[in-house]
Amino acid sequence: AQTVTQSQPEMSVQEAETVTLSCTYDTSESDYYLFWYKQPPSRQMILVIRQEAYKQQNATENRFSVNFQKAAKSFSLKISDSQLGDAAMYFCAYRSEGQGGSEKLVFGKGTKLTVNP
Amino acid sequence: DSGVTQTPKHLITATGQRVTLRCSPRSGDLSVYWYQQSLDQGLQFLIQYYNGEERAKGNILERFSAQQFPDLHSELNLSSLELGDSALYFCASSVGLVSGLAEAFFGQGTRLTVV
Numbered sequence: 259a260q261t262v263t264q265s266q267p268e269m270s271v272q273e274a275e276t277v278t279l280s281c282t283y284d285t286s287e288s289d290y291y292l293f294w295y296k297q298p299p300s301r302q303m304i305l306v307i308r309q310e311a312y313k314q315q316n317a318t319e320n321r322f323s324v325n326f327q328k329a330a331k332s333f334s335l336k337i338s339d340s341q342l343g344d345a346a347m348y349f350c351a352y353r354s355e356g357q358g359g360s361e362k363l364v365f366g367k368g369t370k371l372t373v374n375p
Numbered sequence: 376d377s378g379v380t381q382t383p384k385h386l387i388t389a390t391g392q393r394v395t396l397r398c399s400p401r402s403g404d405l406s407v408y409w410y411q412q413s414l415d416q417g418l419q420f421l422i423q424y425y426n427g428e429e430r431a432k433g434n435i436l437e438r439f440s441a442q443q444f445p446d447l448h449s450e451l452n453l454s455s456l457e458l459g460d461s462a463l464y465f466c467a468s469s470v471g472l473v474s475g476l477a478e479a480f481f482g483q484g485t486r487l488t489v490v
Contacts, residue, residue: 303467363423364433365410366417
């Protein structure tokens with residue numbers, strides 16, 4: 259079964275600094291999709307960034323970028339120029355697709371990010 | 376607004392009771408996922424439906440069941456409720472059938488409290 263591990267339960271960063279959140283996953287599949295979601299105190303799940311496994315180029319969305327290492331099964335999130343509004347729980351997620359519309363979207367336990375002014 | 380609607384937003388019930396949580400997916404999305412998020416925990420994948428049929432199962436208890444109707448809305452039924460079932464239950468939807476990189480859109484969740 260696919261599993262997603264986020265080894266940092268909590269992280270903190272100073273405003274305007276850079277922080278990296280770690281994520282590793284376990285799978286035997288060759289093609290899959292990886293996501294980072296953000297959950298602010300409102301509890302709404304918000305997509306931050308996504309990556310397809312067969313694409314080696316790391317995805318970037320404004321201040322958010324990933325370091326995808328397929329062989330190491332690692333998918334870390336880098337937040338540059340951290341802002342107070344970045345404070346949230348961050349979840350790494352893995353999606354695999356099977357036959358006939360079967361999809362498992364599996365999440366890690368999350369990393370709570372605090373941004374200090 | 377994600378376009379995914381969950382009702383009710385809050386639910387308080389007693390142990391041993393049965394409740395039904397409802398989810399209306401985003402227009403055009405065929406795939407619906409259900410998740411349980413306990414206090415300070417990650418999202419536990421429960422079950423996924425595609426176009427009315429169960430397609431993937433996660434850590435769903437036998438006391439829990441779900442279905443997706445022809446109009447694509449989905450219901451999660453929780454029975455013989457225990458205190459430990461208190462959690463935030465999320466529904467998400469995506470296009471389905473090889474969603475690939477397509478975003479899964481989440482509802483606001485239903486906060487279930489079992490007393």
